[in-house]
Amino acid sequence: MGTHAVLAATPCGTVPAMQNMFTAAEARNAGIDGHRISSANTCCLIRPAYGVYEVVTECPVPAHSWVRVWIDRPDLIDRRRRLGVDAQFDNNLLRARMIGVLAHMRSRAVGDAVSHRTAALLHGFPRTSTPQCVEVTHVSKAKSLKENEQLRVRRAAAAASPSAEATTSSHGSSTPLVGPVDRIGRPTRRSPVTPPLQLRRHKRPLPADHVEEFVFHHGEHFVRPGFRITTAARTATDIMMSGDPVEALMVADAYLAHDRHHPYAVLSVPTRRTQTAYVIEERRGELLSVFEALPRGPGSARFRQTLAWATGLAGSPLESHAAYVLHVLGIDFEQQVELFDRAGMFIGRTDFFLRDYGLALEVDGRSTYIRTDGTVDPDKVEAEKARNDAFVRAGYRTLRVGWSHVRQPHRLRAALRDMGVVV
Numbered sequence: 563m564g565t566h567a568v569l570a571a572t573p574c575g576t577v578p579a580m581q582n583m584f585t586a587a588e589a590r591n592a593g594i595d596g597h598r599i600s601s602a603n604t605c606c607l608i609r610p611a612y613g614v615y616e617v618v619t620e621c622p623v624p625a626h627s628w629v630r631v632w633i634d635r636p637d638l639i640d641r642r643r644r645l646g647v648d649a650q651f652d653n654n655l656l657r658a659r660m661i662g663v664l665a666h667m668r669s670r671a672v673g674d675a676v677s678h679r680t681a682a683l684l685h686g687f688p689r690t691s692t693p694q695c696v697e698v699t700h701v702s703k704a705k706s707l708k709e710n711e712q713l714r715v716r717r718a719a720a721a722a723s724p725s726a727e728a729t730t731s732s733h734g735s736s737t738p739l740v741g742p743v744d745r746i747g748r749p750t751r752r753s754p755v756t757p758p759l760q761l762r763r764h765k766r767p768l769p770a771d772h773v774e775e776f777v778f779h780h781g782e783h784f785v786r787p788g789f790r791i792t793t794a795a796r797t798a799t800d801i802m803m804s805g806d807p808v809e810a811l812m813v814a815d816a817y818l819a820h821d822r823h824h825p826y827a828v829l830s831v832p833t834r835r836t837q838t839a840y841v842i843e844e845r846r847g848e849l850l851s852v853f854e855a856l857p858r859g860p861g862s863a864r865f866r867q868t869l870a871w872a873t874g875l876a877g878s879p880l881e882s883h884a885a886y887v888l889h890v891l892g893i894d895f896e897q898q899v900e901l902f903d904r905a906g907m908f909i910g911r912t913d914f915f916l917r918d919y920g921l922a923l924e925v926d927g928r929s930t931y932i933r934t935d936g937t938v939d940p941d942k943v944e945a946e947k948a949r950n951d952a953f954v955r956a957g958y959r960t961l962r963v964g965w966s967h968v969r970q971p972h973r974l975r976a977a978l979r980d981m982g983v984v985v
Contacts, residue, residue: 582662583614584632586614599615605626606623613668617630619639662674663929667696674789675789675790677764677797678805681800682801684776684778685794690806701768717741732742749769755835771793773790798817799856801813817849819874842874875898877913880965884963892985893983895915895923899915901953921983922960926963
């Protein structure tokens with residue numbers, strides 16, 4: 563198996579971390595030259611990272627039959643075939659690809675720990691876009707307050723220079739990074755859908771309790787691909803300090819509400835409404851503890867603001883996004899409020915409630931009424947209509963909010979004004 567890691571697992575056995583991937587060096591060792599790889603790369607292979615190739619389909623071309631040797635996860639190929647063009651947005655496929663890249667990437671140093679948006683993808687946190695690089699954190703000594711101030715002055719001067727317009731953060735935005743970054747890899751002109759991933763290294767303090775060995779569940783096995791990752795709390799803190807503000811709130815809400823009894827469950831689908839205030843505050847304290855262990859920097863104010871807005875009550879990333887927009891618009895609201903009729907009978911729970919206006923905001927995503935097979939569920943549609951009618955009969959007004967409202971806040975502002983809300 564060459565450099566493929568053989569991973570410790572449960573007593574059921576061991577599992578390779580190939581994830582349908584191989585390196586150019588492994589292909590050469592197997593007698594596959596560069597011309598044969600290039601031929602297959604236009605047909606049944608993609609290159610997710612420099613020197614790393616992924617088999618994306620069982621190619622019928624006889625000259626490419628050698629790629630089948632590298633297929634150890636046929637379920638990923640089947641899933642990609644079923645999803646078609648939507649495969650590029652599928653969380654399971656993106657996560658499996660990132661695991662394979664990390665297991666094969668040679669440019670990671672011994673002390674590196676997968677972090678930031680890459681760690682968020684592996685932990686299952688919600689996100690606003692697909693990570694375009696592999697982010698790791700390398701251990702560095704904490705800076706003094708004077709050194710931090712000098713660093714801020716240098717960054718401000720760099721931001722004011724004409725060349726600063728071409729500089730972006732490791733999260734694909736123009737926000738400043740919390741530490742210096744080394745870029746390893748060459749620029750690419752390939753399609754933005756699947757560009758080769760580059761390695762970006764953050765140099766930050768990394769206490770031992772902020773790192774853990776990455777483990778994922780595959781079939782009957784718990785697989786250890788052989789790399790370290792920042793804990794969920796440290797990952798959330800990093801995103802809250804240096805990520806997109808909307809994504810930061812999504813991640814904060816997800817961390818406050820994730821089900822700790824199932825540590826390998828996807829955090830973006832938590833049992834949020836079952837969490838008690840005590841548990842949410844306990845997890846809020848965990849984030850603060852991680853934050854206090856890090857030196858102050860440009861992201862400190864953003865972290866505190868995001869933590870103040872996070873409630874752990876959002877039932878989906880869309881609800882977190884809606885909460886962010888409502889905060890920015892300066893609207894007072896409550897989340898997950900139970901509504902009762904005039905007789906005191908419970909009607910239902912609304913996502914957002916503007917008490918001063920008696921207005922219930924119901925957040926509906928595209929998947930709210932969709933079955934797993936992609937068809938509309940008429941029972942869900944009928945139940946939601948009945949609940950909405952009950953709100954109206956009880957004297958409440960309702961407004962349905964979707965992705966179009968939160969992505970274009972002026973539309974939500976106009977809709978609220980139409981309902982008499984002062985914005």
